[in-house]
Amino acid sequence: MRGSIDVSIDLCKGCAVCIAACPTGVIALSSAVNGKGYNYAAAVNPDKCTGCTNCAIVCPDAVITVYRTKV
Amino acid sequence: MDLSAINNETNKVYGKSKLLFDKVMHFCPGCSHGTIHKLIAETVEELGIQEHTIGVSPVGCAVLAYDYIDIDWQEAAHGRAPALATATKRLLPDKYVFTYQGDGDLASIGTGEIIHACNRGENITVIFVNNAIYGMTGGQMAPTTLDGMKTSTTPAGRSHITSGFPMKIADMLALLPGVAYVTRQSVDTPAAVRKAKKAMIKAFKSQELKRGTSFIEFVATCPSGWKMTPVEANRWMRENMFQTFPPGDIKDLI
Numbered sequence: 484m485r486g487s488i489d490v491s492i493d494l495c496k497g498c499a500v501c502i503a504a505c506p507t508g509v510i511a512l513s514s515a516v517n518g519k520g521y522n523y524a525a526a527v528n529p530d531k532c533t534g535c536t537n538c539a540i541v542c543p544d545a546v547i548t549v550y551r552t553k554v
Numbered sequence: 555m556d557l558s559a560i561n562n563e564t565n566k567v568y569g570k571s572k573l574l575f576d577k578v579m580h581f582c583p584g585c586s587h588g589t590i591h592k593l594i595a596e597t598v599e600e601l602g603i604q605e606h607t608i609g610v611s612p613v614g615c616a617v618l619a620y621d622y623i624d625i626d627w628q629e630a631a632h633g634r635a636p637a638l639a640t641a642t643k644r645l646l647p648d649k650y651v652f653t654y655q656g657d658g659d660l661a662s663i664g665t666g667e668i669i670h671a672c673n674r675g676e677n678i679t680v681i682f683v684n685n686a687i688y689g690m691t692g693g694q695m696a697p698t699t700l701d702g703m704k705t706s707t708t709p710a711g712r713s714h715i716t717s718g719f720p721m722k723i724a725d726m727l728a729l730l731p732g733v734a735y736v737t738r739q740s741v742d743t744p745a746a747v748r749k750a751k752k753a754m755i756k757a758f759k760s761q762e763l764k765r766g767t768s769f770i771e772f773v774a775t776c777p778s779g780w781k782m783t784p785v786e787a788n789r790w791m792r793e794n795m796f797q798t799f800p801p802g803d804i805k806d807l808i
Contacts, residue, residue: 486567487560498584498777498784504744521583529557536568537744543588544579545570552565 485554486534490524491546497521501538501547507531510538571595573604573624580618584784586774587616589741590683590750594654595623597754607650608642610635612664614656615690616683633664636671639678650761652679657698658688661723665697668727675732675766679757682723682769685776686795693779697721700798705779720798724771728805734765736805740773742788746801753803760808768808773799 488509495517501524502510509532512522524547526532534551573595581587598607604625611619613632620627630638635653643651660668660682668680687705688694694707698720702711712720728736735757739750750772757768773795775787782790 485560487557487565489561494578496583500584500784500788503785503788534567535744539568540744540747541589541741543581543583543585543592545574545588545592548569549567550560550562550565551567552560 484533484551486532486549486551487529488526488532488538489548489550490526491548492517492523493519494544494546495521495523496544497523498543499524500541500543504537504541506535506537507533571599573599575622575624577621579622581615582778584775584777584787585615586685586741586772586776587683589747590681590772590774591616591619591622593741593747593751593754594652594681596751597758598623598625598650601755601758603650603758606648607652608646610639610642610651610653612653612655612659614659614688616654616656617690619654633659633662634667635659635664636667636676636678636680639680640671640674640676643676643678647677650679650758652681652758654681655683656689657682657684657686657696657723658690661697661721668723669730672727672730672733672767672769675730675734677761677764677766679761679768680770681754682771683774684723684771684799685774685779686720687776687779689776689779693776693781698723698799700794703794722799724769724799724804727767727769733767733769733805734807735760735768735803736771737769737803738771738773738799738801740791740796740801742775742791756808763808765808771799773801
């Protein structure tokens, strides 16, 4: 399985709950900030993503979309 | 493999519910309210009852719930959501009616309303978000605040000698014969969120069966009020709140 996440950067509040939920360490907070001044969630290890949807499920602001495909 | 090859509609496995408006929620980063709003939107979407659902929003942090979920809403006076939901359900018995209330709303000023609505066995769903604090007004002590927990009005920690014990609303309501389903859930981990969604679907469906009141308590966090990061707040909740408010079904007559 190969997964991928798409974060709506402008809507992310940088709460980091997704980082704790990711089993493979794909996500980290970016050093850059978005329009609201938050360090947003970003896929820093995109190759490790399995598309398990854990990050998106716990996201309080529904900013993560998850894609998955068989390779 | 190129990511752009994966990111398309065919491979999409999870995204924002269509019932959630594009408007950014006003909740603080990491607030459980956002996740619970999302669960309501997903539940209503999955059951296909968008045109038949009426929510009653509370006074408190969730007061603007009607701005975020695309269903019919009413706004109740502080604590009076179960009374308004009673009237709505009796007049429109085919609609799915639910209240969304925090602990300052349901467990304090609205204690009378919720107990009597449940005692009458009103065929409604009650979503109770318990974060043990008054979030909106600045983190004051709520009836559900834990013994010894520091808040802005109990800087030395709540003392049961002067302020009583944390009120176990869900356990109290489970004793009433009119109540069909009482469960306590949380939204701190992916597994907990998945479980909570099943509970919410069950609670909404119990209205079809006309079994009585269905009540879901969410043990929730208030990272701003607790003065913690969202991840710390989730941990603190598991270590402390779960002792007084353990997750799980309390009553199930469905």
